[in-house]
Amino acid sequence: MEDNTQKKLGFSSPLAMAIAMIAGSVGTGNIWRFPRVAAVNGGGAFVIAYILIMALAIIPLMMGEHVIGRSTRKGLPGAFRDFIGTKKGTWFGSFVWWIVTITISYYTVVLAWVCYYFVMALTNGYAGVDKAALFATVCEKNVAMVIVFILLQAFSAWGAYKGISFIEKANKVFLPVLFLSVIIIAVRTVTLPGSAEGLNYLFDFELHDFLSSKVWLEALTQCLWSAGPGWGICIAYAVYSKRKADISLATTIQGLGDMSVALLAGIAIIPALFAFMPTQEALDMCASGNNGLAFIALTGVFEQMPGGRIMAMLFFTSLMMAGISSVIAMYSIVYQPFADAKVSKKKTFVIMLVATVLIGTPSAWSNTFFNNQDFVVGMGMVIGAVFSCYALYRFGVEKVRTKLLNNPYSGMTMGKWWNFAITVLAPLLAVAMFIWWCILSVGWNPDWWNPFGVYSLGTLILQLGGVGLVLYLFNNRIADSAGEKLFDGESFPPVPDNGFSK
Amino acid sequence: MTIKAIIVMLVCVIPIWGGLIGCIVKLQKMKRSGDED
Secondary structure (H helix, E strand, C coil), X not given: CHHHHHHHCCCCCHHHHHHHHHHHHCCHHHHHHHHHHHHHCCCHHHHHHHHHHHHHHHHHHHHHHHHHHHHHCCCHHHHHHHHHCCHHHHHHHHHHHHHHHHHHHHHHHHHHHHHHHHHHHHHCCCCCCCHHHHHHHHHCCCHHHHHHHHHHHHHHHHHHHCXXXXXXXXXXXXXXXXXXXXXXXHHHXXXXXXXXXXXXXXXXXXXXXXXXXXHHHHHHHHHHHHHCCCCCHHHHHHXXXXXXXXXXXXXXXXXXXXXXXXXXXXXXXXXXHHHHCCHHHHHXXXXXXXXXXXXXHHHHHHHHCCCHHHHHHHHXXXXXXXXXXXXXXXXXXXXXXXXXXXCCHHHHHHHHHHHHHHHHHHHHHCHHHXXXXXXXXXXXXXXXXXXXXXXXXXXXXXXXXXXXXXXXXXXXXXXCHHHHHHHHHHHHHHHHHHHHHHHHHHHHCCCCCCCCCCCCHHHHHHHHHHHHHHHHHCHHHHHHHCCCCCCCCCCCCCCCCCCCCC | CCHXXXXXXXXXXXXHHHHHHHHHHHHHHCHHHHHXX
């Protein structure tokens, strides 16, 4: 009887878990950030740097995070507490949990815009309209967007509330629709006259670009913000993975799936831009940011393209599928500490929904606030990646590798290079990226110290430092709420029945 | 499209998409042991 109950807990199969992890990792960043950043940062040199960083540092780190989740079977605060082996370690998990909460809050605003633009594509509503002016009315003080934002929050919170079986079923729809949409757009755009120039920009290789530190830092930024180390997705989903399910293979599938969508999106989007715009204008549009590309440039391109309305609908569908699956995954992350503290499911749902709506509404109302949250969260995720490296280092990377990662059920064993990736490469890259963005932020702002600047170093210190301090003060209380330790330091405990695991 | 860009595209795309399919096939082959807990 007990065995049957245990079988129903967690992901139904290793593949279902891998699909959920891809769906959680693949977000709008794969579709609207990767193509434009690749095109303006050396094309092929950027893509190769991106693949190398993913293979040598990011995927190994995600494997380590997977081990943390499966070993501890706890939400982020409890996971860091038990893996590091001291109450003081709880703080690291609490900090990452907070970052994920803020991410859900502001990120769902993008999905509200995507919904709006999907309807506009369906009704041909933006034909002949000034696209930049239209977007300004959508992202600033728009009551309808706030309402759609709240509805999307409620749907995502409900999806995660229903538990792992719902997440599995939903991803069986989200992921194929996402892949199919991007593939159809790619086939359409590469057959457009003039699309070859776009592909040249995406894949042409120059040695001086490959040796450029900026190209590598941009590639690193894409890896860290897109794939998902440092924001708890691997730790959270690993809590629901079976003891005998393979870790390294599932995480490799997650990383390869993330890269596959990014490359497909690049092949789908960049040729379209170059087919309908002069080269310099296309490059300027790529440099204009995610919103500029998706809601201003591409809407104009789809308007000119034969069959463009269908392509636009598919494009916004792909963004929606990528985004909503990530938001549901993030709700799953933020629910877990409540389950550890034995808070009821309904109470958890209400608390988190109210919190994310309250925190996110200013971003839905003001684009300036949205941009600030986007900047702060991005930097918070980098810190989260360093915390994961630290937790693995404290436990002992060699022990993690030989006893937990390379277990008898591994289809892919990791060599000693994995230790180097976790102790040297991944933390070094994350710290380099953090410092680089801090230097950039000081360069952008004469008043870089201003704690209320949109992209200032001051706002980073105020928000991340302030939250860090508060969580540090409450550290022992949070640690005590995470329940008893399940991890014996040697083997994986069974999937817990925490209310979300069926 | 230049020859160089085509080569780089293939060098990037084939290992990633091929690797993804290969890993999924391998994971499915191991399914029996993973399902039992």
